[in-house]
Amino acid sequence: NHLRLRVPADYLYETREAEVGRVGLALLTVLAEEVLRNGKVRAEVVAHHAAPDSSYRALIISRRRAEAVVANLVSRQVPSGRLKATGLGDRFRLADGGTRAGRVANSRIEILFRPL
Secondary structure, three states: OOEEEEEEHHHHEOOOOOOEOHHHHHHHHHHHHHHHHOOOEEEEEEEEOOOOOOHHHHHHHHHHHHHHHHHHHHHOOOOHHHEEEEEOOOOOOOOOOOOHHHHHHHOEEEEEEEEO
16 A cells, blocks of 8 residues: 655656756655655655666666665655665666666656555
8 A cells, every 4th residue: 555656767867876956856845845744654765777787786876866865855854764765776677678768767766655
């Protein structure tokens, strides 16, 4: 029993690394306001990344991306105890990772909202 918000990574991040971009910051502002407004939910930030050269690199980048989102939400007064960052690398693909379009589809952030 959860709500899943799926956001393409290129919407949140300006680079292929973990720096949240201007558009991503706007989304996180709205997200933080909603989490604060509803004090009965927790959020798990799950990052997926498709690195064509290395599954290990994909895992590291996805962890950094999830942690960057959580850090941003904490900086907006969301209690850290209601947040969790998880990086899954390229383990759960939505599309064929052998193409650029597939890698773009596979690089995403999912935010799972669950009751406390």
